[in-house]
Amino acid sequence: xxxxxxxxxxxxxxxxxxxxxxxxxxxxxxxxxxxxxxxxxxxxxxxxxxxxxxxxxxxxxxxxxxxxxxxxxxxxxxxxxxxxxxxxxxxxxxxxxxxxxxxxxxxxxxxxxxxxxxxxxxxxxxxxxxxxxxxxxxxxxxxxxxxxxxxxxxxxxxxxxxxxxxxxxxxxxxxxxxxxxxxxxxxxxxxxxxxxxxxxxxxxxxxxxxxx
Numbered sequence: 024x025x026x027x028x029x030x031x032x033x034x035x036x037x038x039x040x041x042x043x044x045x046x047x048x049x050x051x052x053x054x055x056x057x058x059x060x061x062x063x064x065x066x067x068x069x070x071x072x073x074x075x076x077x078x079x080x081x082x083x084x085x086x087x088x089x090x091x092x093x094x095x096x097x098x099x100x101x102x103x104x105x106x107x108x109x110x111x112x113x114x115x116x117x118x119x120x121x122x123x124x125x126x127x128x129x130x131x132x133x134x135x136x137x138x139x140x141x142x143x144x145x146x147x148x149x150x151x152x153x154x155x156x157x158x159x160x161x162x163x164x165x166x167x168x169x170x171x172x173x174x175x176x177x178x179x180x181x182x183x184x185x186x187x188x189x190x191x192x193x194x195x196x197x198x199x200x201x202x203x204x205x206x207x208x209x210x211x212x213x214x215x216x217x218x219x220x221x222x223x224x225x226x227x228x229x230x231x232x233x234x235x
Contacts, residue, residue: 025066026148026163026175028058028112034071035179041076042116042154049082050089055100056112060147067148067163069110069175075100088128090115097136104144111140112161116154123155125162137164137172150175 030038042052054076058069077092085091104111113133117123125133133151140149141164150163150172162172 026069026150026161026165026173027067028069028071028152028161028175028177030056030071030177030179032179034074038074038114039116039154039156041074042114046079046082046090048084048086049091051115051118053077053090053092053113053115055096056114056152057103058110058112060108060110067165069112069148069163071112072109074114097139101140101143104140104147104149108144108147110144110147111149112152113137113150114152114154116156118156120156120158122158123153123160125151125153125160129153133162134172137162140164141166152177 083091152161161175
């Protein structure tokens with residue numbers, strides 16, 4: 024079973040633009056992708072329908088990590104998954120060209136927070152995605168395999184490769200994210216997701232029935 028993530032070129036361009044913006048104290052930006060999910064014979068098809076940036080005021084000043092955000096940010100997106108049949112992907116970027124990889128901290132934190140989305144929308148997959156300037160890598164938690172994420176393939180519409188632009192290039196219009204080799208010497212910002220909201224979310228879930 025495989026998972027394919029489709030991101031429209033214009034939406035990808037908006038994501039890259041937002042993730043490029045400097046912040047007053049955070050070393051990088053993060054956001055969330057809201058996806059429609061369809062279960063096919065071969066696996067899951069996730070189609071990105073919107074990108075939700077994290078507002079400036081919701082970042083937490085923590086110099087020990089690249090970016091930390093308030094628990095309210097996660098609560099908002101968990102409530103959206105609770106109210107709508109959507110899949111949620113957390114996204115950030117490593118500022119280099121070539122295939123990105125999740126850092127050890129990325130993996131540790133995503134394994135703590137991503138399965139929480141399955142608690143509020145248990146029938147759909149959720150996950151994390153890391154971009155570079157021209158590639159991507161994603162991990163997806165399938166409802167049937169909640170503890171072990173799988174690698175997803177990420178596709179986008181073809182970019183115009185004949186037009187030079189001062190902006191970093193977007194993803195090429197081909198399958199990416201399935202290669203196992205990594206570009207050596209790439210600079211990776213460490214990302215930590217602020218999950219102090221877990222107890223609050225748990226209380227919210229106990230007060231409201233889960234959607235089927």
